[in-house]
Amino acid sequence: MDIFGKLSVLTGAAKYDVACTSSGVDRAGAKGSLGNAVAGGICHSFSADGRCISLLKILMTNQCVYDCKYCANRISNDVPRATLDPEELAALTIAFYRRNYIEGLFLSSGVLKDPDYTMERMIRSLAILRAEHRFNGYVHAKAIPGASEALITRLGMLADRISVNIELPTERSLKLLAPDKDRESVIRPMGFIKERMAQARNELALFRNAPRFAPAGHSTQMIIGASPDSDYQIIRLAESLYDKFRLKRVFYSAYVPMGSHELLPVGQPPPLLREHRLYQSDWLLRFYGFKASEILDAEGQNLSLAVDPKCNWAINHLGSFPVEVNRADYEELLRVPGIGMISAKRIVAARRSANLTFEDLKKLGVVLKRAVYFITCSGKSMYGLALNEKSIYSNLVSGSRREALKASEAGAPYQLSYLDNDAAAIGGGAQFPELLALDDKASERAPSRFIETAHDIASDATQVSAQTQAPAQEDIQMSLTGQM
Ligand code: SF4
Secondary structure, three states: OOHHHHHHHHHHHHOOOOOOOOOOOOEOOOOOOEOOEOOOOOOOOEOOOOOEOOEEEEEOEOOOOOOOOOOOOOOOOOOOOOEOOHHHHHHHHHHHHHOOOOOEEEEEOOOOOOHHHHHHHHHHHHHHHHHHOOEOOEEEEEOOOOOOHHHHHHHHHHOOEEEOOOEOOOHHHHHHHOOOOOHHHHHHHHHHHHHHHHHHHHHHHHOOOOOOOOOOOEEEEEEEOOOOOOHHHHHHHHHHHHHHHOOOEEEEEEOOOOOOOOOOOOOOOOOHHHHHHHHHHHHHHHHOOOOHHHHOOOOOOOOOOOOOHHHHHHHHOHHHOOEEOOOOOHHHHHOOOOOOHHHHHHHHHHOOOOOOOHHHHHHOOOOHHHHOOOEEEOOEOOOOOOOOHHHHHHHHOOHHHHHHHHHHHHOOOOOOOOOOOOHHHOOOOOOOHHHHHOOOOHHHHOOHHHHHHHHHHHHHHHHHHHHOHHHHHHHHHHHHHOOO
């Protein structure tokens, strides 16, 4: 097979891996080196299926001696196979970089022979890139579970970020669907990477030129929907991974059916909206001070598909609201749906000069169509109406979301919008029982004056976004990152 054939097979096989953002490394170009790395992230573009494409995302080989049931590269699957030599891989990366197609490399691999042998080849590729081609750009490499600590150390010296995929949320699912792996082979390297990173930081504090180890941190990926594990189990696990191993990111990847197997779910794949809700919950854990036990508990095991996790929490804790925006501290503001980190900071800064009104909040980027049910300005709510859980819930599930749902149920295409968080995440053929239960007349249960005005606010907010740069950017950012 020629190099183009290999490229086609190996980049195609890598598309199921979602853990490919870059952040945290700022490294200027150096004399005699090629490329640089930018802390703001180098993944600026996304492919049609929403995956990042500005790194060369490739497998070193799609041959694998393991038989993970959910994976296209499993040994029992009959697909074209290809393997790149370390020299070929390094030359390809440099050729792509020189043509300005990519800004870095995301390297993963199937398991050739055994984990150590595979890692040695990956390390050789990166060593050629760094030492022979003097490549200074961003590299994210996957460590192979079961590889030795010496090899993980070497990989971390060459890559900016390394990750070990946890794959499935529970050990039971891992045993069933990935019988060649075990929890220990994933968890142990995570602990080792965390310790090695801390050691590298200490050394760097003492010696300016001490070698760096995975300066952009480490991450992991979980496949969602291949096993019956609940959202509660998933976010509990994510929380403990962040706490114990100081992970930079946990990525959630909705299961893409790869043929049939008795242990895998049959029928429609899990809705992408479920993946989206998990990212929103993850955001709440990392930046909004939420605990997993606040988002879900043993009784409510799965996230609502109808409203985002923050709205869901707020509706279930109406006793904590309304929040007075002119007095509440930053942490309280963060808990209000429609107020993100940026707008909370703006509120805290702006109210030093004057009491804020609802009009001011709009200008500060607050999404009033969500926040309005949960805040007061100088003691007054926007409409002076006492609302209950049911009416708030009905109003938050907007018409556009229901339209997206119906189109999805009917298998019809739906025009996605940057400003429609949930529509953007809805996949074809998804099941949304909660949304279906809300008929088009659900909003009539809330006072009509309130509904009309709430719709006006939503359309006002869109117009303001179009006229002023800052709120528009924040809206788009929220849509892309799951910020709420
Ligand atoms: S080890 Fe990785 S590449 Fe091999 S079958 Fe399992 S998930 Fe696929």
